[in-house]
Amino acid sequence: MLNGSNQQSETKPESKTKTNKPSIVNVAVAVIHYKDQYLLGFRDATQHQGNRYEFVGGKIEANESAAQALIREVAEETDILLDNNTIVKLGRLHHDYGDKQVSLQVYKIELTAEQYEQHKHREQGLEGQALTWVIKSQLLAGAYHLPAANKTILEWLKLPSKITITYPLAHFGTHTDAAAWLQYHQENLASESWVYIRLKDVNSKHLAEQLMTARPDILAILPNDEEQPLNVEESPTANETATGQRIVAKHLTHSTLMQCFDEVGSPTALTQSLSKDHPLIVSCHDIASITAANQLASMRIQQGLPPVIGAFVSPVFATQTHPDDTPLGWEAWSELAELADMPVIGLGGLEPAMLNQALQYGGISVAGIRQFI
Known part of the structure; x- marks a missing residue:
């Protein structure tokens, strides 16, 4: 099972005499945006993972939380003050670059119109790094070369509100x-919306x-069922996402998620039968299912499979x-x-107007039936 850090890859302590692996660098990552404009920095060629764009952020010091860092x-880095902004957790990731291991705690922050106007023309940060709004x-289409650890972050950003x-x-x-x-449903679903088509x-x-x-x-979320896949054409159309896929994720119910692991947290055969072509969205109701979701997310990243996106x-x-x-x-x-x-994603008795509450309480999106169609 995952360790107490709840990161998407477990790191087991090893004796210093048995390993030359570098220590893990804990990093806070800020996905800063104003509406559909996202802020990226550019890493100098002399830096680790140089000549790549990156989200703003840096090392978490021993005496501070991830949000404080x-x-x-x-x-x-940018002179943007976020003390009064809503800071929303996206997720946690562990990535091994070979020469360096990083543990990323990723947050999404939307600037106010005033903050954006103040900073949108700045082409250079306080540390000399190039800044650009994209x-x-x-960004999601891969037009900007980011470090490998950011691949999952881009998948997370596809989630709608x-x-x-x-x-x-x-x-x-x-x-x-x-x-x-x-x-x-044909007549009442909102245009270009994400829809979980739940037919038991x-x-x-x-x-x-x-x-x-x-x-x-x-854009459809469908139950995970590899035995009886839907016969739906997935070739790109003008209305589809950058991935060209109309099925944006497969869904795992709470019971299916829990069946992915046995009592001691080892993967079951079911884990291997999950969709390898689409990201996953899971249903969780308690700490046990959150733990299982974290473990599944870590496994899929290690195996190079589409991630758990929500x-x-x-x-x-x-x-x-x-x-x-x-x-x-x-x-x-x-x-x-x-x-x-x-x-x-918040679910259960919600309506779209409750999105701000979900953001304040640590969510990124809201979902539902009656108030959403």
Whole structure:
């Protein structure tokens, strides 16, 4: 299982006489943006991982938290003061470059319009490094050469601020009313939205295919099922993301996630059957499932597979869909969110207007059914 640092790769202590591996450098990373403009620095050729763009940040000192280090480093490098900005945790990563190991604690911060206007024309930081503002779509498309550890961060940044979940089929009556389910979602889903097409009945998979055919603009999250993949054309269209894929992630339920590991935390055969072509989004309800999600995320990064890009942590509040589940409330939800090594998505009795609350409590996005369609 993961150690107490909750990082996406476990680092076991070894005797100094048995290893020449470099010590791990703990780094706070600031993904600074204003709307779709993101701030990048450029590493000098003489630096480690030189001649590459990077997000602003620096080493976490022994006497400070990651957030404190982030505020200090950003001020020292760019003169941008973040004391009053909302600092949202994206996740934690461990990366071994061979000559150096880094542990990244990654945060996303949106500047105010006033801060952006003050700093948008600065081409050089306080330490002499080049600074540039780049468009998000170009950043995600790989137009800027970043260190390898940043690959997962770019995947995290693809998550939207809200995710729509389809109604259960039973909401429209019996299974013979599948046409009503299809028509409702075809007509009411927001344009180009991320949609988790949740159909628990395996005999209803054709509905997901029909919905994606009728609405080629939506980006779908689908249940992880390698045995019966959907027959949906994934060639790029004008409305699709830079990856050219309409299926943006596969989803693991809480029970499926927990089946990925046995009682002592060793991977089960199920872990190897998870999608190797798409990122994953997992559902978590407690510390045990957060721990399993962190371990799965670490394994997939080590294996070079598409990462775990998000965790639905629920329920924040009571829901009509699961009336017997005890709601967490924002405080307990925030404690779970802090433990997660990937971006956290609020779910359960929420509405899009609650996004700011989710950000303040450590989430990056909100999701739901009734208030999102």
